[in-house]
Amino acid sequence: MVAIISLTPELDKQSEIPLYQQLFHYLKGQIESGLLKENERLPSIRQMSAYLSVSKNTVETAYQQLLAEGYVHSRLRSGLYVMALEKLEGAVEQKRVKTGPIMDPAAKLPHAINFEYGDVELEHFPVRLWKKCLVDALEECTVEVYGYGDRQGHAGLRGEIAKYLYQARGVVCSQEQIFLSAGTQTTISLLAQLLPLPRDIAMEEPGYHGVRTVLLNMGRNMIPIPLDSDGISTEYLKQCEAKTVYVTPSHQFPLGMIMPVQNRIKLLQWAYEQDGYIIEDDFDSELRYQGQPIPALKALDTGDKVIYLGTFSKSFLPGIRLSYMVLPERVTQEYRNKLEAYSQSVSPLIQAAMYRFMKEGYFESHIRKMRKLYQSRHKLLLRTIQEQLGSQVEVIGERSGMHLLLDVHGRSSDELVMKALEHEVIVYTPRKHWLDAEACPPSYIMLGFGGLSEELIREGIGRLKQAWFG
Amino acid sequence: MVAIISLTPELDKQSEIPLYQQLFHYLKGQIESGLLKENERLPSIRQMSAYLSVSKNTVETAYQQLLAEGYVHSRLRSGLYVMALEKLEGAVEQKRVKTGPIMDPAAKLPHAINFEYGDVELEHFPVRLWKKCLVDALEECTVEVYGYGDRQGHAGLRGEIAKYLYQARGVVCSQEQIFLSAGTQTTISLLAQLLPLPRDIAMEEPGYHGVRTVLLNMGRNMIPIPLDSDGISTEYLKQCEAKTVYVTPSHQFPLGMIMPVQNRIKLLQWAYEQDGYIIEDDFDSELRYQGQPIPALKALDTGDKVIYLGTFSKSFLPGIRLSYMVLPERVTQEYRNKLEAYSQSVSPLIQAAMYRFMKEGYFESHIRKMRKLYQSRHKLLLRTIQEQLGSQVEVIGERSGMHLLLDVHGRSSDELVMKALEHEVIVYTPRKHWLDAEACPPSYIMLGFGGLSEELIREGIGRLKQAWFG
Structure with a gap:
């Protein structure tokens, strides 16, 4: 802690400049000139206000502004410490808030084949x-x-x-x-x-x-x-x-x-x-x-x-x-x-x-093109599922859209998702779409195919065969 | 109304094609070929179902699909009428729903000087x-x-x-x-x-x-x-x-x-x-x-x-x-x-x-530029108000931002807004920002200046002088 006696601000109570600003500028100057050094602790508000004969409010306001402008940092239940000037710049980078991820398995496995619903075809985008x-x-x-x-x-x-x-x-x-x-x-x-x-x-x-x-x-x-x-x-x-x-x-x-x-x-x-x-x-x-x-x-x-x-x-x-x-x-x-x-x-x-x-008219022709493209992927997906997974799965909802469901008879989606991940394929349970999640048949898996090329669809289903029935 | 006897669909009750679809396609064909003409009325559902010996549901479904695809249109409490084919294309253009405007005086007076809050400077936009x-x-x-x-x-x-x-x-x-x-x-x-x-x-x-x-x-x-x-x-x-x-x-x-x-x-x-x-x-x-x-x-x-x-x-x-x-x-x-x-x-x-x-770094330099620009407009606005409107108004909230308020002593904002409009200047009452609109001082006028050049600010305040005190 800094010896309080070394601080000698000249506060002018008659001045138009509020006392807290005078104190703030004094302390700021001390820090910038290096007279107050990195990691020195400022006197407590009580000590400082008694020493300077100003109100605690004045000191607190000055301290808050030092804090706000990054001249000092606060350690919990300990006090305010002078920040190293060269670190001021990096303060934001240093600040890390501990957070868990927003659930996204794709972030962990960026190169996995991802049957996520909602992805769309980009290669043919105009x-x-x-x-x-x-x-x-x-x-x-x-x-x-x-x-x-x-x-x-x-x-x-x-x-x-x-x-x-x-x-x-x-x-x-x-x-x-x-x-x-x-x-x-x-x-x-x-x-x-x-x-x-x-x-x-x-x-x-x-x-x-x-x-x-x-x-x-x-x-x-x-x-x-x-x-x-x-x-x-x-x-x-x-x-x-x-x-x-x-x-x-x-x-x-x-x-x-x-x-x-x-x-x-x-x-x-x-x-x-x-x-x-x-x-x-x-x-x-x-x-x-x-x-x-x-x-x-x-x-x-x-x-x-x-x-x-x-x-x-x-x-x-x-x-x-x-x-x-x-x-x-x-x-x-x-x-x-x-x-x-x-x-x-x-x-x-x-x-x-x-x-x-x-x-x-670009939109109309884009839709025509996309419908054809998704249709052929959809056909390929159905055929590949039939060939690779056969009667071990049942396809649900195959008449339209950019996804379908698989009922993998007698298995649980948690296990299926995990096994797929081990083979670097990301599939999903549709559970969240039930208000009563328990009512979702545990053997359902959701496959979105909008973002996958024909090659990846073939490879992905092949891996699922290995993962689930290999 | 079309003579019901002229309609002779051959409905096949054994077919896999649902009856309503057969009827729909028959009627659609009659319209497209011109055998059913513009503004002819279709037989009622009751008549048609009795005549063809099919359920009312079948007829209703076929009619709904004709309606949906725009082959007929419905007149309230009267029935379905054949649409002119050349008008099919234009159906959307013809459809007008009566609505009042979303309140926007600027739409009526596109060339007025508009002191709307929220407009920003575009001329200097990078x-x-x-x-x-x-x-x-x-x-x-x-x-x-x-x-x-x-x-x-x-x-x-x-x-x-x-x-x-x-x-x-x-x-x-x-x-x-x-x-x-x-x-x-x-x-x-x-x-x-x-x-x-x-x-x-x-x-x-x-x-x-x-x-x-x-x-x-x-x-x-x-x-x-x-x-x-x-x-x-x-x-x-x-x-x-x-x-x-x-x-x-x-x-x-x-x-x-x-x-x-x-x-x-x-x-x-x-x-x-x-x-x-x-x-x-x-x-x-x-x-x-x-x-x-x-x-x-x-x-x-x-x-x-x-x-x-x-x-x-x-x-x-x-x-x-x-x-x-x-x-x-x-x-x-x-x-x-x-x-x-x-x-x-x-x-x-x-x-x-x-x-x-x-x-x-473009954002930082943009802000610096804009602050300077708005500051000079703000200064000009204050000076012009002072010169032109003098002590007849009081300026409120002049230290920052892209708007200020005028208190036009003893006048009512409704009158002030109207008079300004007559001189092709759009100003606003800030009334909506009070939960209790009655509590808004009636003499308050809000002036946004973000979108106005110095010339328009000068001209606008000059017109307000004329409108309010002329």
Whole structure:
């Protein structure tokens, strides 16, 4: 500890400069000139205030500012110590907070074959065209692109989305009903804030955990509704109290069934009778490989009761973080009014680039190309599973999308995931998508294939054979 | 209405193709070939099902699909009518939903001088450098930039932010404590979902309405705490039940006072005694024009009780929609665990570009340039107000930031806004920032100047003189 007698600040109580600032500048000068040396302890607040005849508050404030500006550092229950000047620069680098990882096995095994759901094909991504759209948008250099942007989203982009929804999904809507957000979870969070959603919300069990978690964390009571072979069971839905339901009719997530038109009509009738809402998450409808396309549930909704959610994460790129919803006409104005207090969450630059990308027809041809590519990977994956794993596994949900489930009869997913890791393959249990995780069949494994080349798919399934049955 | 006898579908009840599909394809064919003409009405479901001896369900399903694919349209309580084929293409354009505007006077008067808060200077924006960073990030073409990205945010960017916070704001934190989001409102919404924030939250009155609205819409009880001349009154705060408070100590929004160090320490002591949290929104601390810089409240927080919010909207560009928070060490791990169910809301492309922009030192020199620019505009604005409006107005909150308030003695803001509009100047009442809007002094007017050149500031204040006192 520094001898208190060596400190002789001349404090001027008549000065306009507050005492704590005088003291702060004095001590700072002592440290900078080296008179107070590294690791010397400052006198305690009590000692210093008594010695200088100033209030403890004055000393504390001066000390806090020294601390804030990095001249001293604090040791728990011990006091303030002078920082080595040459270390001041590195203070941030030195600070480490002990944290566990956000669970991500891929970080540990960067070269493993990763069947993670959500990855997309990058090798065929139209970098040049996307760059052109981005740069053009940037060079516009207008307040529309550089400022906060339209609260509801870029009007031109909303128009393009309306056209796309009509052509691809049979949804007739106006761009006035379309609201953009940075991802489906941001959309759901906004919806629950602005519509607002009731306390009881029914949801497919299993169902997309990302949406369920947001709603649970926003105080909603999520009522799990069992699925039958065609998707959510309207019979069970009728028995619960909820008037609002979240569904994935065009590709049930994660089980993969496609809801037939008759069931969709039953579901709509339920909503009309309840005077409730259906939240339709149409997250990957672009990627359907078998049978004829079925229009979105929203396309059948003559009663204006479907809230439609769409995203560019699967059809284009997760990395643009761009999702949207189509609101029923009856609530559009109410929602717009409440939106006056909210900023748009998607960068207007990204929106303006996507507007160009769609308007020029690049998006349409990109989807056509991707559908073909994913279809051929999907076919290869199914064939390789058949050849390599044969009757030891059952494939679930093989008609569309960028993932499928395997039922590895009689085995447990924890063991399967571990054994796969030993062979440098990363696979996942879909457990988190069940509200009641115990209800997830333990033998289920989820395989996403969007980010894997045909070669890696073949190699990966071969390794799984070795890992699981070798 | 079309004569039902002219419709002769050959429905094969033995076929594998469902009856509704056979009927759908028959009717679709009739429309496409022009045998069913524009504006002909389809027979009712009852008539059609009796005529064909099929269930009403079959007919209804076929009709719904015709509707969904746009072959017919529905007129309320009348039935389904055949759509003109050439109009099919234009269906989306025709659909208009009647909505009022999201309030925005600027849309009506695009050439008016707009003193809107939140606009930033674009003319001096380093487009070339930003484009370089963006294109470099894009051409990396990695899954880090094109995929969902790190849930917490780009690790390199978080490191740059940690360094910046240390150098500019005296905040010593690790990048592990930093969490990125698409705007302060998204941050607050996540915070309330994941921490989670208690029901009672104290807040400055007046205070930033964007944050208040999110918390109110998430079911929180917002307790207004009066301000004194130095910012939030700790005395009043102590009298309320809340253990968490939202504050803007470095530049009170919207009144503009700067909280002195002594008061900051009192506020911290309150938090330590309550075992509560202080949410510090440090939204524009870069733009301080008078007096010496005061470190962030977080820099004084030896008790690990401050949640620090920062944004690039003021210091760089609203259009990148990039904000962040620094969590106390004690809750960082808990938050990270819960974040496993959430995707990042900021485009990883934007994050990677911003990382480059900071790492190369462009951000630092941009801030220096902007501070100088805004300072000179701010000075000009104050001088022009003094010259033109003189003692008829009082300026409030003139020490920092990109806005100030005028108290136009004895007048009402509604009248002042209207009169300004007549002279093509857009000004705003700050009323929405009061929880109790009635408590906002009616004579207050808010002037943002971030987006206005010196010439427009001069012209704008000149017009206000005419409008208000002419």
